Amino acid sequence: MPVLVVAVVFVGILCGIDLLLTLAVIRRLREHTLRLADMPPTRPDLVRPGTPLGDFKVTAEDGSTVSREAFTSPTVVGVFSTDCSSCHERLPEFTAFVETARPQQVLALVTGQASDAAEFTAAMGAAVTVVVEPLGGPFGRALQVSQFPSFYLIGDDAVIVAAESTPGRLPVTERA
Template identity: 35%
Template sequence: MSVLIPALLIVGALTVLNLLLTLGVVKRLREHTELLAVPGGPGGAPAAVEVGTEIGTFSAETVDGERLTDADLGDDTVVAFFSPTCAPCKAKLPKFVEYAAGLPTGPAGALAVVVGEPEESSAFVSRLSAVARTVQESRGGELAEAFQARAFPTVLRVGRPADRLAVTANRVALTPAARARVAA
């Protein structure tokens, strides 16, 4: 009997400690769930540019020396933002290159923006410049700001539904069937 009371006290203390630790874990999981529920993660930036978002004015120079402004983008232009430091960008790059190469409008129907330092962006730029008008810019560049692109890769379709350049699709399927729908 003399051993039973201390044993029950130890089991009770361990139960209370376990309960406190479990409550702490539950609280932490709720915090993480809330962070993950915010589009774009802890920074709160949207992961995708919303359909209907108006594109700000911009003026940039392509890697080929062509001056490019928001007025130069027509209906159904596909705009893609890539970063050479992002693994999903490396996976999506070949699909975008194949898609853009098959556009009936040629390079005029696609704009590729490579966000990063010039030395690390060169491989992306060389692949993209053959099939799309390509701009290389540093983080926080004019095009990324005008399009409100915060995540990479971002592939958008833009048009002029109300005489103002706006996003008409924020999830562009990079397949031949999707390209055929654009051409029709």
């Protein structure tokens, strides 16, 4: 009988130590989660700020011409792909950002077939000039697009001011 009591006490102490270690691991995981949340996202595939746009000339869905010379005021550009699930998820975020931040000019580049881009064009409304072109088209090459979705702030001198993977991180000032 005394052996049984010693065994039960030993198992109880062992379980208590295991519980303490588990709680310590959980606390450390929470600390690391907070640290990771505070870290800025890495953007290795996005073009660096200060990069000038390449030359291009395309026709938007509304019939207007968009070229390098069209950047006469700060412009927000959203880049989407019709076959990208993240692009469909970020579309409402982009339209809400445009309505809230009210940038001077807003362009959207949608890569893919024109028939597949109708959802994007309809969701963005009249406030956004939409350009639809195949992957690797002239506007996409000028922006040096390498990931979808991407969001850019382009200055009035056609130089990229900021490139982000989320529209809310763009440093946009409201129009007057």
